[in-house]
Amino acid sequence: MSEINVQLKNGEPxxxxxxxxxxxxxxxxxxDVAKQALAAKVxxxxxxxxxxxxxxxxxxDAVQIEPIVxxxxxxxxxxxxxxxxxxxxxxxxxxxxxxLGIGPALLDDPRYGFFYDVITPKSLTEAxxxxxxxxxxxxxxxxxxYRREEISKGEALRVFNERQEPLKCELIDEKAGDVVSxxxxxxxPFIDFCLGPHVPNTNKLRAFKLLSLAGAYWKGDASQxxxxxxxxxxxxxxxxxxAWLKQREEAEKRDHRRLGRxxxxxxxxxxxxxxxxxxxxxxxxxRKEMEDYLREExxxxxxxLVFTPHIxxxxxxxxxxxxxxxxxxxxxxxxxxxxxxxxxxxxxxxHIGIYKSAQRSYRDLPLRYAELGTCYRAELSGTLHGLTRxxxxxxxDAHIFCTKENVRSEIVGCIDFAFNVYxxxxxxxxxxxxxxxxxxxxAHYLGSDDDWESAEAALVDALNAxxxxxxxxxxxxxxxxxxxxxxxxxxxxRTWQLTTVQFDFNLPRRFQLEYIxxxxxxxxxxxxxxxxxxSVERFFGVLIEHYAGAFPMWLAPVQIAVLPITDRVNxxxxxxxxxxxxxxxxVEANLRSEKIGAKIRDAQLQKVPxxxxxxxxxxxxxxxxxxERAKGDxxxxxxxEFKQMARTLVETRALTNNx
Ligand SMILES: [Zn+2]
Ligand SMILES: [Zn+2]
Numbered sequence: 001m002s003e004i005n006v007q008l009k010n011g012e013p014x015x016x017x018x019x020x021x022x023x024x025x026x027x028x029x030x031x032d033v034a035k036q037a038l039a040a041k042v043x044x045x046x047x048x049x050x051x052x053x054x055x056x057x058x059x060x061d062a063v064q065i066e067p068i069v070x071x072x073x074x075x076x077x078x079x080x081x082x083x084x085x086x087x088x089x090x091x092x093x094x095x096x097x098x099x100l101g102i103g104p105a106l107l108d109d110p111r112y113g114f115f116y117d118v119i120t121p122k123s124l125t126e127a128x129x130x131x132x133x134x135x136x137x138x139x140x141x142x143x144x145x146y147r148r149e150e151i152s153k154g155e156a157l158r159v160f161n162e163r164q165e166p167l168k169c170e171l172i173d174e175k176a177g178d179v180v181s182x183x184x185x186x187x188x189p190f191i192d193f194c195l196g197p198h199v200p201n202t203n204k205l206r207a208f209k210l211l212s213l214a215g216a217y218w219k220g221d222a223s224q225x226x227x228x229x230x231x232x233x234x235x236x237x238x239x240x241x242x243a244w245l246k247q248r249e250e251a252e253k254r255d256h257r258r259l260g261r262x263x264x265x266x267x268x269x270x271x272x273x274x275x276x277x278x279x280x281x282x283x284x285x286x287r288k289e290m291e292d293y294l295r296e297e298x299x300x301x302x303x304x305l306v307f308t309p310h311i312x313x314x315x316x317x318x319x320x321x322x323x324x325x326x327x328x329x330x331x332x333x334x335x336x337x338x339x340x341x342x343x344x345x346x347x348x349x350x351h352i353g354i355y356k357s358a359q360r361s362y363r364d365l366p367l368r369y370a371e372l373g374t375c376y377r378a379e380l381s382g383t384l385h386g387l388t389r390x391x392x393x394x395x396x397d398a399h400i401f402c403t404k405e406n407v408r409s410e411i412v413g414c415i416d417f418a419f420n421v422y423x424x425x426x427x428x429x430x431x432x433x434x435x436x437x438x439x440x441x442x443a444h445y446l447g448s449d450d451d452w453e454s455a456e457a458a459l460v461d462a463l464n465a466x467x468x469x470x471x472x473x474x475x476x477x478x479x480x481x482x483x484x485x486x487x488x489x490x491x492x493x494r495t496w497q498l499t500t501v502q503f504d505f506n507l508p509r510r511f512q513l514e515y516i517x518x519x520x521x522x523x524x525x526x527x528x529x530x531x532x533x534x535s536v537e538r539f540f541g542v543l544i545e546h547y548a549g550a551f552p553m554w555l556a557p558v559q560i561a562v563l564p565i566t567d568r569v570n571x572x573x574x575x576x577x578x579x580x581x582x583x584x585x586x587v588e589a590n591l592r593s594e595k596i597g598a599k600i601r602d603a604q605l606q607k608v609p610x611x612x613x614x615x616x617x618x619x620x621x622x623x624x625x626x627x628e629r630a631k632g633d634x635x636x637x638x639x640x641e642f643k644q645m646a647r648t649l650v651e652t653r654a655l656t657n658n659x
């Protein structure tokens with residue numbers, strides 16, 4: 001019997017019989033890894049553990065085996081995809097005659113981990129999900145084998161036709177080559193047309209849950225048969241699944257679309273258009289605080305505030321390159337006096353317009369232009385989501401024009417600013433990514449190698465200067481330069497990408513930007529794009545969920561509720577309301593003839609930080625009985641003392657009321 005050499009990455013070659021499977025080879029290489037493995041990568045191809053090695057050998061060299069193990073992205077994909085098969089098996093078992101569509105794993109959807117599209121003889125309801133899940137568990141506990149078979153296309157069509165699976169036949173017809181791989185779960189009624197890989201047996205599937213049911217069309221096309229989509233998720237351990245379910249429940253309670261409605265912060269109105277945000281007065285109050293904070297900081301840090309139009313002549317977008325690279329995301333041009341205009345998807349070319357309005361010298365640089373610039377992008381309706389994915393939004397945008405020598409200190413400035421923003425708004429867990437060029441020979445990058453290297457060095461220098469740990473990600477840079485992305489973790493452990501600081505070799509060249517250097521000659525400036533919140537709308541959505549609507553005093557849309565116990569003190573309540581409002585507080589007196597308990601409950605539901613409860617005694621003594629949102633009653637005090645406390649909280653932009 002002849003042998004094949006196999007090896008793990010960085011490992012020694014080990015001989016195994018050439019009849020061995022991937023699993024057998026792994027066992028010889030590393031017993032522990034073999035036990036854990038779900039599938040493997042051999043020569044860059046993902047394969048089942050049951051795959052015979054000799055079919056995977058490419059040349060005389062040792063066969064490299066990279067096991068796909070739990071707690072990795074590849075592992076999760078195999079696990080979830082295999083669980084989708086289990087779901088299909090349970091559906092077929094329970095509902096004979098069911099027709100199957102597709103069932104992929106979902107890795108980046110925060111709500112689900114996989115789905116399967118099905119048509120059952122009788123429409124499914126939510127009540128069927130626990131029944132299907134139970135059957136999945138029964139099947140899994142029988143430790144059935146996922147078996148791959150390769151058959152001819154004709155044979156595959158015959159098999160699926162016999163099983164009355166017209167949709168699978170359609171897929172095979174369209175996608176399959178001459179040889180088709182099909183997967184059985186032996187001992188279940190399920191066969192799928194699928195490339196794999198899958199887990200070796202159902203014993204590996206231990207922590208899964210079905211989550212919901214939705215309508216779907218075959219191939220996402222409304223003219224095609226209507227199906228039902230069963231969503232579920234799967235993890236490697238029950239602990240992970242439980243933790244995820246708990247976070248999901250918490251996330252639902254914090255959903256900014258729901259809180260936005262309950263707290264009257266914002267709305268989206270179908271009759272005006274999807275993805276367009278209406279900020280109500282209470283949301284507007286928060287936005288004003290966000291903007292005030294930002295503008296103060298911008299001015300302190302030497303930025304100039306600029307304001308630019310929402311539309312510009314179409315030629316501008318040809319010069320900028322948006323017409324050739326970005327047209328799909330832009331709303332169609334509009335015409336007036338035989339000229340075409342476009343509404344802006346980005347602010348960059350406008351700030352360039354200001355730069356170009358005069359001749360610049362090295363002494364003028366760096367120039368930092370900042371704008372809360374409102375942009376519009378043609379996002380497909382299916383992708384829109386509350387405040388976080390919209391069609392109209394305001395970026396806290398800035399563009400810095402500087403010399404090569406300035407770059408490092410400008411980047412340090414951007415990073416410091418970003419961290420300052422996170423601290424101010426209560427985010428402490430921050431992750432930084434440095435996105436650079438990849439090795440993909442087909443990728444097209446602008447700028448010379450020298451440009452890229454010096455730009456990356458400047459970004460690295462800046463991160464090191466501040467002692468910031470970062471992850472370097474190759475191939476994630478945009479074509480016009482490397483960038484730093486910063487994500488924050490919110491109160492329930494979800495991460496959000498907010499800040500981007502980005503180099504640009506492209507626009508300065510396209511717009512022929514220059515400055516006169518010390519040598520009296522023209523030079524091209526470096527351009528840095530940066531947004532810290534990202535967009536004001538999205539950041540607002542993140543804030544709502546981070547605080548679950550219970551904003552700190554400085555951001556709260558209503559900071560103080562004045563609650564008279566009896567009508568006799570209404571006049572005192574109104575005086576107090578006027579007085580506090582005149583001093584800049586957002587205050588509401590509730591003069592309705594209701595029991596004080598109802599008034600307090602109402603203010604609690606609106607998550608108002610402080611309630612001032614007024615009775616006869618408070619009126620006589622010009623005092624207030626103070627109730628704090630989380631702590632409850634904190635005592636009776638003179639009005640001046642309360643104001644002192646409130647003033648400190650607001651002026652320091654305190655994040656808690658524990659001053
Ligand atoms: Zn599959
Ligand atoms: Zn820009």
